[in-house]
Amino acid sequence: MKEVVVLSGKGGTGKTTITAALSRLAAGAVLADCDVDAPNLHLLVHGRRVEEHDFIASRVALLDPERCDRCGLCKKICRFDAVSMGESPSIDALSCEGCDLCARMCPSNAITMVDKVSGRWMVTDTPNGMLFHARLGPGEGNSGKLVNLLKRRARRHAIGSSAPLLLIDGPPGIGCPTIAALSGADIALLVAEPTRSGGVDLERALSLCRQMDVQPVLAINRWDLHPEVAEEMEVFAKREGVPLLGRIPFDEEVYRRASSGLAVEGGAAGRATELLWEGLQAIIRG
Ligand code: SF4
Numbered sequence: 183m184k185e186v187v188v189l190s191g192k193g194g195t196g197k198t199t200i201t202a203a204l205s206r207l208a209a210g211a212v213l214a215d216c217d218v219d220a221p222n223l224h225l226l227v228h229g230r231r232v233e234e235h236d237f238i239a240s241r242v243a244l245l246d247p248e249r250c251d252r253c254g255l256c257k258k259i260c261r262f263d264a265v266s267m268g269e270s271p272s273i274d275a276l277s278c279e280g281c282d283l284c285a286r287m288c289p290s291n292a293i294t295m296v297d298k299v300s301g302r303w304m305v306t307d308t309p310n311g312m313l314f315h316a317r318l319g320p321g322e323g324n325s326g327k328l329v330n331l332l333k334r335r336a337r338r339h340a341i342g343s344s345a346p347l348l349l350i351d352g353p354p355g356i357g358c359p360t361i362a363a364l365s366g367a368d369i370a371l372l373v374a375e376p377t378r379s380g381g382v383d384l385e386r387a388l389s390l391c392r393q394m395d396v397q398p399v400l401a402i403n404r405w406d407l408h409p410e411v412a413e414e415m416e417v418f419a420k421r422e423g424v425p426l427l428g429r430i431p432f433d434e435e436v437y438r439r440a441s442s443g444l445a446v447e448g449g450a451a452g453r454a455t456e457l458l459w460e461g462l463q464a465i466i467r468g
């Protein structure tokens with residue numbers, strides 16, 4: 183089983199559109215949407231929800247005012263200013279960092295630590311393969327942990343069902359969730375847009391792939407919007423030894439289909455994506 187992560191140095195390059203189109207071509211793949219802050223692969227690859235779970239990554243303190251004798255110790259020792267001793271003592275769940283100190287120190291055993299639900303993760307059975315996806319709650323951290331969890335589940339399913347490919351829609355940027363998505367992957371398909379900032383994003387994403395020992399390959403999306411910059415990216419890729427697998431043209435049909443919840447199929451972009459898939463298969467086969 184090979185693991186391919188579709189990445190871009192930032193959002194908005196068409197990464198998810200390309201992942202959805204590839205998932206249609208890659209029969210029998212297992213899919214994972216690791217963009218847990220703004221997941222949208224499920225909007226283009228539809229199916230039937232077969233599992234849904236809470237994502238629990240931390241705990242918060244819960245104060246029982248009935249047992250509290252208002253000694254004030256918890257307020258004194260909490261370094262995150264989460265305790266208020268107003269009319270009824272309470273702990274602000276948003277400020278609590280779950281350090282456990284107040285629960286250990288309270289002389290009246292009035293504080294207990296409880297699980298905090300930070301998001302949901304789901305499994306959807308789609309015609310393109312089983313899709314593992316998730317949504318992190320607003321303002322929640324731990325996106326790297328959630329990506330790890332998704333990848334573990336998706337890998338386990340891929341191995342158990344003898345799937346030849348795990349296709350991952352990666353998070354934008356090069357932060358913690360991207361590192362988690364790349365961890366242990368075989369190939370990173372870098373989707374770049376032909377702009378000056380797109381070039382910088384490409385360099386950063388490439389550098390991360392090298393650090394993590396993941397083979398990078400490149401696709402330039404909407405290349406014909408700035409052919410000169412696309413050309414420069416190709417020269418850069420050649421110099422860096424990164425295979426260019428696809429140049430996908432701007433195609434309004436992509437946006438019409440996406441706004442109707444449909445992945446790319448046919449048209450100029452669809453044909454370019456088919457060529458991209460052929461190139462990717464050749465790399466996968468080695
Ligand atoms: S340490 Fe325990 S008893 Fe003291 S104020 Fe806090 S909750 Fe109440």
Ligand code: SF4
Pocket residue numbers: 242243259260261262263264265273277278279280281282283284285
């Ligand atoms: S668990 Fe830690 S952060 Fe949370 S209220 Fe208690 S002392 Fe403060």
